[in-house]
Amino acid sequence: MTAEMNREFPPVFDGHEDFITQMEPRRGRPARDFLALSEFGHVDLPRAMSGSLGGCFTSIYLTDERAEANALSYAVREMNDVFQLADRSEGCFRVCRTVDEVRAAFADGAFASVFMFEGADPISWSLNKLRVFYEAGLRCLAPTWSRSTIFAHGVAFAGSLPESGLTDLGRELVARCNELGIILDVSHINRAGFADMLEASTQPVVATHSNAQAVSAHVRNLDDDQIRALAEQGGTMGINFATAFLRPDMQFDSDTSVEAIVAHFDHVVNLVGDEHVSFGTDFDGAGIPDVVGDAAGLPVVLQALQARGYSDDRLERIYHGNFLRVASAVWR
Ligand SMILES: [Zn+2]
Known part of the structure; x- marks a missing residue:
């Protein structure tokens, strides 16, 4: 391996x-x-390293x-595929x-991958699989994607889903995650589920990849009351690069400026301070602005944040400190 971490x-x-989704043939693409460096999708190790991307919740x-x-x-x-990749x-x-x-991975210039489930579908009603997945490295869990599970209901992208909150089993899942040391993720859950x-x-809970509704009113984004509640509990939210969640007009349009990304960071910082905002790019899972392009283009955003005059301490919190603070509080 020759990829060198960008230390700028x-x-x-x-x-x-969502890089796992690219690790198998899909829609005619190998x-x-x-x-290996690829021209497909958004992230691979060489592009991550050159983009100063040190790790992620691997969904x-x-x-x-x-x-x-x-x-x-x-x-x-998929977890086995990732273990083989590490090997x-x-x-x-x-x-x-x-x-x-x-x-330690950051210090060594290696990529730090932490497993998360975007939807607790592999966990059945007895919850006995949760402990096994914890031992295998599961450290973050969203009870549901934009669909329904036995635990909760997501926000619907199309059609409709129930508007009720956590089920009784969903509450048990939350308690068990608290006990084991698995971070809970509220991205994709509906309003009632978020409150529950x-x-x-x-x-603390996190929104791994959600933006501010005050900037883009998309249903997947969080309103100011939700952002305040997340912050009060010590959590953080990762700013998503999906163009529809960034843009005030909520269009899927790759001609979206870097300022549209910075606007979400600014909004959260102005609302609740710099301890509650992070990155949640959705690389390989969403259409992102051409100006970023892929993980190697991440410095475009980092430079734009620096140009806002944010202090080094503030930038370090946003880049990784806030997620690691929550992890320190939750992981055992
Ligand atoms: Zn998602």
Whole structure:
């Protein structure tokens, strides 16, 4: 492995990446090797390193079709694929389970990958699989994607989903995650579920990839009351680069400026301070602005934040400190 970490900026720990979805052949495109430079999609190790992207929550993404086919076997297979990737990487790509491991990867210029489930579909009613996945490295969990599970209901992208909050089993899931040391993620959950998660959790919760509704009124974004509530509980939200969640007109349009991204950081910082905002790019999971292009283009955003006059301490919190603060509070 020859990829060198860009040290011009503190490393970014990204709240949400879907690179696993690119590790198998898809829609006529060949499988992509995360360790090799590619022109497809947004992120691989060489592009991450050159973009000062030091690690992420690696999403096991459970769409309707996957969840209904067999979520458990999808999750096991994808986690195994990631372990094999780590094995082949000569230490350049690491599956991390502790804050110390993430910081050590940063120091060594290696990529720190932490497993998360975007949808708790692999966990059945008995919750007995949660402990097993925790031991395998699961450290962040969203009870649902934009669909319904036995735990909660998501915000619908199309059609409609129930507007009720956590189910009784969803409350048990929150308690069990608190006990084990798994960070709870409110991105994708509906309004009532968001309120229930914050009320039920004894620990800070995060929105791994959600923006500010005050800037872009998209249903997937958080309003100011939700952002204040998340901050009061000590959480953080990762700013998502999906153009529809960035733009005031909510259009999928790759001709979107870097200022449109910075506007969401600014809004959250002005509302609740710099301890509650992070990155949640959605690389390989969403259409992002051409001006960024891919992980190698991340410095375009980092430079724009520097140009705002943000102090080094503030930038370090936004780049990785806020997620690691929550991890320190929650992980065992
Ligand atoms: Zn998502």
